[in-house]
Amino acid sequence: MRASKSSLALVAAAFLALPAAANAGLVLRSAGPSAKAYPPGKSVADSASIQLQPGDIVTVLVSNATRVLRGPGAFKLGAATKVAAAFNARGRFGAMRAGEIPSSPSLWHVDVSQSGTVCVSPDVGVKLWRPEKDGAVTLAIATPAGTTEKVEWADGKDELAWPAAVPLADGEYRLSWTGNDDPTKVKFARLSAVPDDPAGLASALIEKGCQSQLDLFIDNAPTEAP
Template sequence: MRSRNIAFSITIAAALAATSAAEAGLVVRSAGPSSSAYPPGRSVGDAAPIALKPGDVITVLVSNATRVLRGPGTFTLGGGTRTAAAAFNARGRFGAMRAGAVPSSPSLWHVDISQSGTICIGPDTIVKLWRPENDLDVTLAIAGQGGATQKVEWASGKDELAWPTALPLSDGGEYQLTWTGNDDPTRLKIARLTSVPIDPNGLAKAFIDKGCQSQLDLFIDNTPPAA
């Protein structure tokens, strides 16, 4: 998935207040021999040494930006430049896609029907389905728990569709989506957040804790790198 710019609306001052200079970074991606020592969700202090071996690559969320650290070497987050240019809006839509870019969900809260997995939703989230290809009329069938199924028509040219109100979403509920021409059903599990964190680290941590990997990936890919 190629990165696009996030749309921001909260002021810089508010964002910096939520992510102060003394706040720890949050590991959001980790690969390599030291991945067990730096798993996603681990907090790392500004002055704490991060010792990486050859082949290690970790991504850390710091001050509303990401830093990618590659081993071998020992690093500290306090040595990097903090970014003050990006205020954060968890509910914002992403910027326009560049020509030739691979389509990706327009916001963290749209459900990409091409990806199975756990989906986080807020207490007042209006759930919308999204598809990367919209050139065909399709019939979408959503099977919920207890055998309840809803079918909706998805017209060509439209890439968004509201979740059918006749099939309420429940925390921990599992749903299977099939549609015309698709031989591989998408399986979704819903994780309802009690609230939507307004700071980047809090939101990323919520996605990690709930196992909402596709939303975490989308969030990371649309967060600017540290200067």
């Protein structure tokens, strides 16, 4: 899932509130020959040497920003760097610039074009989101229990509240709509609480397998300035 790099809406101090004693980085994404050595969720001490080979790309959450490491080379996370503005996990992301690909407006919107596991916040109502808002469609939600609920999605609307008649349960939901022949398959993973710190939130998304939300988290997190 790709997201805008524009200013974040409702910016708060979620990243900046991390304690100074948090002397470890968290691997968020890795690709290349060394990917198995640095899987998402791995904790890396500031003093540890990260050994990367040619073709390696590792994204690490370090204190209050993300850092992208590109091999070959040996890297340590302890070096002080400048960071961008704070990130608010509960807020909405900034407006899309012209020419950019639309992306979900927040971590907690369910992108109906993306199959996979979706983490659900206990204090945020589930909302559906579609990249293309032109045209009215009928959305059919097939539940794990075998029932199907149909709701109307109005023209010009990209958001739709999850219907109250469809309880969230374990198992796979199939979402299909007018003109879509390949249903989106979604499973929900409930979070007991939304962690206040970015590392805790990222760890929860990784643990639950909520990949689309983790990608959105990475794309909208502050990045280190040169």
